[in-house]
Amino acid sequence: MRFTLKLCDYLEQYAINHEKNNIHCPVCYERILTHNKPEDVEHILLCYKMQLIELEFEKHYDMHGSFPDMDDDFIYNITNRVDSEVQTMMLLPETPFR
DSSP states (O other): OOOOOOHHHHHHHHHHHHHTTOOBOTTTSOSBOOSOHHHHHHHHHHHHHHHHHHHHHHHHHHHHSSOOOOOHHHHHHHHHHHHHHHHHHHHSTTOTTO
């Protein structure tokens, strides 16, 4: 099983990395970030969404023995989940991304 964090944890790690001049994405560890917050956060959100898609594919395959259809509902559910996490995170007083 893979270790997966919540979006707020990845963004918090990005803030720590930013302060320490660590240049790698906390989600994929592959991309070298620019330390331009809007651009980097956009990349982190995209990585997080792709990670959720992969996890949903694995979960569906384990339950049904086949991959789910990549239809509008599937994409909506992933996007809605990330949007909900962003909204919840923005309500937290200690978030570094207000």
